[in-house]
Amino acid sequence: MSDVQAPEAVNQDLGSLIGEALRRRIRRRAGQAERYGGDFAELWAQMAEHAAGGKLLRPRLFLDTAEALAHGRVLDRDLLIELGVGIEMLHYAFLLHDDVIDRDFRRRQGVNLLGEVRDAHPAPQSEAARRWGTAVGILAGDLMISEVHQIFARARVRETAGHRLLDLLDDTIQASVCGEAADVGLSVGAVDPTLSAALSMTQYKTATYSFELPLRAAAIVEGADEVTESALTAAARHMGIAYQLQDDLLSAFGDPQRHGKESGSDFREGKQTPLIAYARTTDWWPQIADCLGRGDITGHDTATAHNTEQLRALLRDCGAEQFIHNLLTQHLSALDHLLEGSSPISAEVRRVLSVHSDAMRGRSV
Template sequence: MSTTTTEESLGTRIEQALRHRFSERSAAAERYGSEFAGLWQAAEEHALGGKLIRPRLLLDLARALAPAPLTADEMRSAIDVAAHVELLHFAFLLHDDVIDGDLMRRRRPNLIGALVAGRPAGPTEPALHWARSSAILLGDLLLSSAVLGFARAGVTDEARERLLGLLEETIFETVAGEHADVALSDGIITPDLRTILSTSAYKTATYSFVLPLRAAAVLVGSSTAAEDHLAVIGRHLGLAYQLQDDLLSVFGDPEEHGKDPFSDLREGKETAIIAYARMTSQWDGIELHFGRADLSPTDGAAARDRLRECGSESFVRGLVREHLESADAALREAEGAGLLPATAGDAIRALASRVGGRSR
C-alpha cells in the first residue's frame, strides 16, 4: 500500500510543478492581451490531466537507480526535470497536430480543435489559421521552456552538461523521426519496414523512453556505461510500446484504447502492420481501403480481417516479443556487469511487463 501512496503523491507533485509553471506563464501573458493569456489557459487545460507516463517513468527509475534514497533536494530537482520532459512532450504533440492537420486527440478536441471551437463563426479558414498558428507559437514556447528547464536544473555542472547533451540529442533525433514521418505520409520516401521501424524509434521511443531512463541515470549519478545500457533498453521498450500502439489501434477494443476504430487505416498511417502487408499477396485488397477518409465500419472491419489473414498481426506481435526480449537481454547484460542495482532491474521488468500487457 505504501508504494501506491508514494506513486500517487509523486503524480501529484509532477502535476503541481506543471501547474505552477503554467500559472506563472499565464500571469506573465496577461500583459500581452487577453488572447495570449487565453492561449496559456487553454494550454494548461490540455497539458494537464494526462497520464504523465514520461515524468513518472523518469522518477520511478531515478528512485530505483539511486544508491541511497533521494534527499528532498534531489527529489525536487528530479521532479523539476521530469516536469520539463512533459513540457517537451506537449510541445511535440502540438507541432505534430499542426503538421497532421488534426483537430482531435483520443476522441476529444485537441488544443487546436478547442481554439477553433472557441471562435464565434466556427471552423472558418481564418479560425483554423488562427488555431494552428497559435499551436505553432505555443509549441515554440514550451520547447524553449523545456530546454531552459534542463539548463537551470539544480544539479552539478557535470550533470547539467550531460543533461543538456542528452536533451540536444533527443530533440534532434525526435525531429529527424518526425521529418521522416512527414516524408512517408507525403510520399517522399518509400514506406519499407526498415524505414518505418527506425522512424518509430526516432520519433517516439527516443523522447518517451530513452530520455526518461537516461535522464534518471544522470540525475542520480549513474555511470555512463549504465546510461548506455539504459539507452538500449529504452529504445527496445519504446519500439515495443509503439508497435503495441499500432496493433491496438487496428485490432484492439476501441472502448478500451479510446481512439476511433480504423482511424489509422482511414488516415493511411504507414505502420509496421501496413509495411508487412504491402509485401504480401493480400495487399491489393487492403489498399482499396487504405487512406480513405470515408472508410465505412464494414470496409474497415474487412480491411482489418485481411490484415490478420495476411499475417501482419502475428508478424508485428512477434516484433513486440523480440523487442521485449532484446530489452531483457540488455538488462541482464547490465546486471551481469554489475552496472545496475537490483531495484532498477525490478523497475525495468515491471515497466516491460506493462508495455507487453497493455490494452490501452
C-alpha cells in the same frame, strides 16, 4: 504518439506532484502572458489543462529510475520534479505537433487543444476554424519546447551534468523531429516505404524521447557510470520500439475510448507504419493500398466505420497484425534478457523497468 495507463510510481509521492507542478508552471506563464493580451494568456491556461491530463508515464519513469539509482541517498525533490515537468512538457509539445500533422482534433477521449480552439471560433465547422486550431497547435507546441529548454538549462546540477542534460535534450529533439519527418515522408511517398525505414522511424519517433530521455536523464542527475547509462540506453530502445509497435496496433485495431487515439486516423492519413510496411510485401497489398489515405476512413458513423473494419480485416488476413505482434514480443523478450541477473543495471533499477514493462504488456486492443 499516444497516452497509456501509467504504472504505480515507485515513489508515489513525487509522482503525484508532477501534475500539480506542471499546472503551476504553465499558469505562471499565463500570468506573464497577460502583457501580450488576454487571448494569449487564455491560451496558456488552456494548455495547462490539456498538458496535465495525461498519465505522466515519462516523468514517472524518470522519477522512479532516479530514486532507484540513488541507492538510498537523499533525493533533490525540487530538481527531480522540475525536470519531470520538463520531460512531460516535451511530450505534450510533440503531441500538439503530431495532432497538427495528423489533422486530429481529438485526444484523451475528448477534444484536444486544437479542437477546443477550433470550436471556440465563430464558425467552428469552417475551414477557417480548422486553420485557426492547427495554427494555434503549432505555436503552442513551439512555446512548450522553448519552456523545456528553460527548465533543462536552469537545472541545479553540477556543470558537467548540466551540459550533458542539454546535449541529451538536443539529441532527443533532433531524433524525434527526424522520426516525425520520416513518418510524414513515408506517408507522402518522399521516403521509400521499406520495413527497415518504418522501424527506424519508430525508434527515432518514440523510443528516444519516451524512454531514452527519462532513463538517461536519471542516470546523469544521479551520477551513474557509463556502463549503467549504456545499458539503460539499450533497455530504452527495446521499450520504445515495443511501445510504438503496440501503439500502432492500438491505433489500427483498438478501441479509441480506451487509448484516446481517433479511430482510423492512421489509415486516413495513409501512415506507413511497420504494420503497413509489412502488408506491402504480401499479395493483399493492392486491396489494402486502395483503402489507405481515404478521407472517409473514420469511426464517427456507421458507413465510415465499415470502411475501417474492412481495412482491419485485410490487415489481419495478410498476416500484418500477427507479424507486428511477434516483433513486439521479440523486443520485450530482448528487454527481459537485459534485465537478467548478469545485467550491469542494479536490482533496484531492474525492478523499476520491470514494473513499467509489465504495464506496457498490459496494454490491450
